Amino acid sequence: MSFLKISNLYKNYGQVEILKDINIEIDKGGFLVLVGPSGCGKSTLLNTIAGLEPITSGEISINGNSVAGLHPSKRDIAMVFQSYALYPNMTVAGNIAFGMEIRGVPKDERDKAIKQVSDILQIGHLLDRKPSQLSGGQRQRVAMGRALVRNPQVFLFDEPLSNLDAKLRVDMRTEIKRLHQRMKTTIVYVTHDQIEAMTLASKIAVLKDGTLQQFGTPAEIYNSPANMFVADFMGSPAMNLLTARLENGEGGLNVMLERPGEKPLALPIKNANGVLGGYSGKEIIFGVRPEALTDPDGADRNARSIAEGECLIEVVEPAGSDTFAVTKLGGKEVVARLRADAAIHAGQKTKLAFNLDKAVFFDPKSQLRIA
Ligand SMILES: Nc1ncnc2c1ncn2[C@@H]1O[C@H](COP(=O)(O)OP(=O)(O)OP(=O)(O)O)[C@@H](O)[C@H]1O
Ligand SMILES: [Mg+2]
Known part of the structure; x- marks a missing residue:
């Protein structure tokens, strides 16, 4: 049974249809990449999964349960935003633990969780620093650490690497792949970088103007593109x-x-x-x-x-x-x-x-x- 299922999803802003009849499903532990040109609706789709945006019609279910009407905090999802959205006045440790603190997790448990994720992400030496004292890649790791400590059912990533330089992007891409292999959590990942999509995904959804052009494995998308848009979009140099x-x-x-x-x-x-x-x-x-x-x-x-x-x-x-x-x-x-x-x-x-x-x-x- 598919773990995350999006059925006949429509999303309008006012009179404008932004997402049209989206149907996607992935298994538990799958790595779904949403890819497409700027403005095609990737972030909007991610935000509807997170519950940050209401949908106009259709259904989203996680683990067999509809999330309709569920507040974002009740969806057991952690999201990493493109901007990282770290609290500037808190240390790295404070940023990672903040959500747990709000939820009343005892201090020794929080410390244990901080230790665990900072080991995974190799940021143990940065725990006392403020975000302004970190490089872009380090901030990105802290933002991931904050998501990881939640141990959610689904991770949502919105272009997490787009602020990084080319070399760091490639390093972090490998790191995210390694992390996924290790944690086996279901991931939905937005990018407009088709190489990122090919290397990370177990399934790719290609979007254009709010419609799903093709949904398939990276090999299916690359070798058997459904239409000329997909053929042209995926692959570099282009077909x-x-x-x-x-x-x-x-x-x-x-x-x-x-x-x-x-x-x-x-x-x-x-x-x-x-x-x-x-x-x-x-x-x-x-x-x-x-x-x-x-x-x-x-x-x-x-x-x-x-x-x-x-x-x-x-x-x-x-x-x-x-x-x-x-x-x-x-x-x-x-x-x-x-x-x-x-x-x-x-x-x-x-x-x-x-x-x-x-x-x-x-x-x-x-x-x-x-x-
Ligand atoms: N709050 C809003 N009100 C009205 N229109 C919106 C709103 N948010 C987004 N849109 C429109 O919805 C469309 C999809 O936007 P979205 O942010 O999902 O695109 P995207 O694929 O994530 O693009 P990018 O790669 O540039 O981040 C765009 O045309 C955008 O202008
Ligand atoms: Mg976006």
Whole structure:
């Protein structure tokens, strides 16, 4: 049975629909990440789970019980806000223990809890400091410590890492993952960073304009995006989404891609399914991630369907571990991911390998994935 269940949830502010028919459920101990562009409704959804915002219709239940009408303090949830919201006049220890003090937890128990979470978060040496004497990452840990001592049924995190610099973000991301593996508490985590979403989540919910675009495991979202929005949003560099035609040719169905100054590139698809066959003679959107478009030597040896084609390289961008090359197909810039030591330069014509096992196809009108 799912532990946290959100059913047919609508949330309006006045006349404006902010969340529309959201359906999400996760198991106990799951790590749900809500991801989407700014303003899509992530914080609003989190706040409705916490009980900080009333819902317009629908239902939220935790562990089989509806939380409708339950005050936030009765939901057994702890929330970590983006701003940390620490009490500036209290020490770290005071901040961590404050909630327990309010609830009348005896001092020796409070001290034990402070000791326990400060060991986990490695902030034992900071307990007597005030928040103003801490770095961003340390404050973030204190805010987490304050949530951890509550030992709640569900943790809610609203972009907890967005104030940190790039290096610290990555460190804290690993730390949160480790913490979750150890505590096994159910987590709902908001971010607009798709890499954070991929690395932390057991399930991802992708939102856009208040509607759920896709709900699935990170692999499902990455490999089988439900529509062009999800395909474009998840992954960095982004998936190449190219206008192409499907044509029946010698080797079966071909993806035809326009190239500047040459006849179109034809990529024969092996094992094309019937749905795709129905698009023969029509325009489709061909989606290929940069890592599925490589130098022929770098192509996945286990792939069943690889097609090669001459492409004119316009820009070469060495990125250390890989080299990205930009070419033009279907009237758009296309990013290929080559080996770091690929001997390639701008202006050169070279063969690129398309791993068609990894390619996805979208209907240009509905923007939904068809294969
Ligand atoms: N109290 C409010 N009254 C009216 N509209 C609101 C209120 N709070 C949020 N909104 C609107 O609801 C929409 C969703 O806001 P929300 O804060 O949930 O977005 P978000 O996905 O968390 O964005 P961000 O990534 O920028 O934090 C936005 O269009 C916002 O302007
Ligand atoms: Mg927000």
